[in-house]
Amino acid sequence: MYKKRCLEKYLCQGDIILDIKLEKIQEFTPKKYYKGILILTYTCDLIKDQQPVEYINYCPIFTIDCFIDDSFKYYKEKFKEKENPLVAIKSAIQQKVEAIYDNKPKGLFFLMPDKIFNGEECYANLEQIFSIGIEHLEKILDNRKVSLKSPWIEKLGFKLGYCFNRIAIPDFPIKKFRKLYKKHHLDQIEKLFNTI
Numbered sequence: 001m002y003k004k005r006c007l008e009k010y011l012c013q014g015d016i017i018l019d020i021k022l023e024k025i026q027e028f029t030p031k032k033y034y035k036g037i038l039i040l041t042y043t044c045d046l047i048k049d050q051q052p053v054e055y056i057n058y059c060p061i062f063t064i065d066c067f068i069d070d071s072f073k074y075y076k077e078k079f080k081e082k083e084n085p086l087v088a089i090k091s092a093i094q095q096k097v098e099a100i101y102d103n104k105p106k107g108l109f110f111l112m113p114d115k116i117f118n119g120e121e122c123y124a125n126l127e128q129i130f131s132i133g134i135e136h137l138e139k140i141l142d143n144r145k146v147s148l149k150s151p152w153i154e155k156l157g158f159k160l161g162y163c164f165n166r167i168a169i170p171d172f173p174i175k176k177f178r179k180l181y182k183k184h185h186l187d188q189i190e191k192l193f194n195t196i
Helices: 043-047 064-078 085-101 134-142 152-163 174-194
Strands: 015-017 034-039 055-063 108-111 122-125 130-133 144-148
Touching: 055 064, 055 134, 064 085, 064 122, 085 108, 108 152, 130 134, 134 144, 144 152
Parallel strands: none
Antiparallel strands: 015 034, 015 144, 034 055, 055 122, 055 130, 108 122
8 A cells, every 4th residue: 555665756645744843734633543644735736847836735644543432432422322322332333444444434544554653554534634835845755654556546536536526516507407408308308208
């Protein structure tokens, strides 16, 4: 999952940054589960010569233990009226963790255990996106430990795009749709149903 040698000379989407000491980097809690940040800005935007980006987007990386603790608190409250709440809580948490391993939750990206994470399974929280000015690029690069390999980098790009799929294009105006529907398709649909 991780490229550790011969990293690009420039910052890339999917780069994992650890142990960075920058005031501009958001502080994440709980600190005991926080591991570092994952770069989210598309590589092509980070390296283009014309009109480079002003900000680098990133999200926090936490251990799966953080997700389990948060889920326990949530389900403990949700299932408190159940006859056997502990069984329901355990089952719900197991299903959620299994879903993370399969990269199913929309806003979470699973990161396999590695020595950079002290052998722990982690996830990047795509629902917590922050930005830092491009002027901090060199300091960020100095703290890059690994990069995601293909096809993980493509999966990250897909998941990130999926998080914002409602932003990509404007909704098709309903008046325009009705006009086109009546003009081009209504007759065709009527003919089709008349043959039945």
